[in-house]
Amino acid sequence: MAETWVRMVTAQTPTNIAVIKYWGKRDETLILPVNDSLSVTLDPAHLCTTTTVAVSPSFGQDRMWLNGKEISLSGGRYQNCLREIRARACDVEDKERGIKIAKKDWEKLHVHIASYNNFPTAAGLASSAAGFACLVFALAKLMNAKEDNSELSAIARQGSGSACRSLFGGFVKWNMGKVKDGSDSLAVQVVDEKHWDDLVIIIAVVSSRQKETSSTTGMRDTVETSLLLQHRAKEIVPKRIIQMEEAIKNRDFASFAHLTCADSNQFHAVCLDTCPPIFYMNDTSHRIISCVEKWNRSEGTPQVAYTFDAGPNAVLIAHNRQAAAQLLQKLLFYFPPNSDTDLNSYVLGDNSILKDAGIEDLKDVEALPPPPETKDAQRFKGDVSYFICTRPGRGPVLLSDESHALLCPETGLPK
């Protein structure tokens, strides 16, 4: 083949945060979980992965660049996703450009992949979820696979379990499935992002000196050693999933918050019940929980739910904008930025909530009063790296405007 065309697709996929947690695999290779989980998709405007995939007869091998740096595709998780998508590839014809790829050709053609997160990978914000979802979604479009997003989610799952939940916007359930090949372990949308659109999400990225246990290692240890995990997976989560779906459908914030907090805490409880024990939350995480719990109690009805993944960062889901503004005041009281920090690099995302909270500059932060529901007026400057304000968001989309592509349309190499 002397052809030199490059065919490209660029997609954008959100990250997600589980409100009923996934922790523990019953099959390590296929990534099949021990229980259902349920997540909220975060607005890709603030947290997303953009991936460009390209195919060309001129490519000599599959290659990938993550945030501008070439990485190896030899890992089983990448190979699983590539193999599964290739197996579903179909004929592609671009008459205009004279490109024709037959179904059988895909086995021989190589792809280039470039992926970029609009948030720091190191922040521990489930970049692999958005990443694998975006990879699978973009490859499926490139290869003209006919599968719907649920079917694609079962492939993304083999890259990173929680990635399957990033194939939809709004609230998404990952059914654990029953069959051995994992084909029924896939994500379905519970409600779309418009269903409950007054929720506001504030993420506190917590400074941490400690290296955390990877979730893969951590959940393996928990499955092998925790005597509480199976009880959670078999007896507790199935009921919670039903209650959570109900709460979301009814926009019942009190139930939603109760279930979200309880399930986050139970996930961390089974981590602690692991041998050796796994600690993802630190003193700052505990302080944030205490702040929210005290406020919720003083109001009589929950204003904010909290949930923590495999790290110390807090994801706080406020009932509405007003609650979010009040929450931000409390958070900035306890965790003011270092004096040399610009407020706009401390409160990221939709920082218009700052205005609602009556905060314009660092002086306003300094002048914040202690939350009235507490006697504890100690402030912890520097213990939070930054906040991200966001909301529930949409699922994957194709970005047809070529300016968004991360690969050069002529060479298929990173721009």
Next chain:
Amino acid sequence: MAETWVRMVTAQTPTNIAVIKYWGKRDETLILPVNDSLSVTLDPAHLCTTTTVAVSPSFGQDRMWLNGKEISLSGGRYQNCLREIRARACDVEDKERGIKIAKKDWEKLHVHIASYNNFPTAAGLASSAAGFACLVFALAKLMNAKEDNSELSAIARQGSGSACRSLFGGFVKWNMGKVKDGSDSLAVQVVDEKHWDDLVIIIAVVSSRQKETSSTTGMRDTVETSLLLQHRAKEIVPKRIIQMEEAIKNRDFASFAHLTCADSNQFHAVCLDTCPPIFYMNDTSHRIISCVEKWNRSEGTPQVAYTFDAGPNAVLIAHNRQAAAQLLQKLLFYFPPNSDTDLNSYVLGDNSILKDAGIEDLKDVEALPPPPETKDAQRFKGDVSYFICTRPGRGPVLLSDESHALLCPETGLPK
């Protein structure tokens, strides 16, 4: 009655630390637990309560002084203990002094009680366990009650659950019991303190700014809200108790350490599974666990077990003196004292272990190398308030030498 005699008894009772934890009551008033627990008694030379009880026809009411300060006896827990012991009082005759108290007189006679802990109450070292055990033991002797220590433990239990385990030395099991009146919920000795006498115990009293949830409130919340507690109590603890008794009888340190650490972690896991969640361990506690886990792993077989009660303090049980000396080196590396601290007020109790560890002064502490099993060489000066070195110890004793009495033999008031 114009008589003015004062009859006194002074007793000393140890504190204890559970290696299979008590957390959760099935009866709040009688203090009946949801599971058996098992503890090691700590050497009273380093941690104990001394209590003098006195009776005199001249006393107008029951009174008590704790650490020199008068406190109220009106609480249900004190009243329960006083009532139960009075019900078991017998005739007392001291021919030498011409004192004669008939069984029926005890209902009318009042007592004075003075109690003193040889360690800071605020350190969170289960002072109530030693306190109620000592109160009940001393009153029983004063009133010539014929009950054995197991029977007395069922009374001490009604003052503070874990107090029942302080009626014996060595390793002690609290049988949860079955009957409704709690009469079979009492402590029995598993082995005495001579059975496994090479164990060394180092307690790290961890600095904490936070006020902890009281264990009474905490366990009530856990019983009411944790979905994991009942599974722990019914399915996990009964097996662990059998394994732990076996490990102790065989002096099988590997099994002992595994069970002790796992059960401490699971207790904290059910605390975390409580609504609102309860955090007793802080970042310093986590660092101590991490230090021990890494060392145990690097040795291939456990050198040290850790356990944490309702607070951030670590209780570390070393296999023998040599392991304890190595442990102390590691602990002092991570947690050196503030520069103005005298080493003898930083390492308390049996600080001859310092010599075994080759540490004579603060310069030796400064010069300690990082533990070879870790890359993490960061030190946390000031995060531990002090260490106490001790060992398994004996049960309650009477102190017949009147110089130990805390009340004046003439007035029955504090010396």
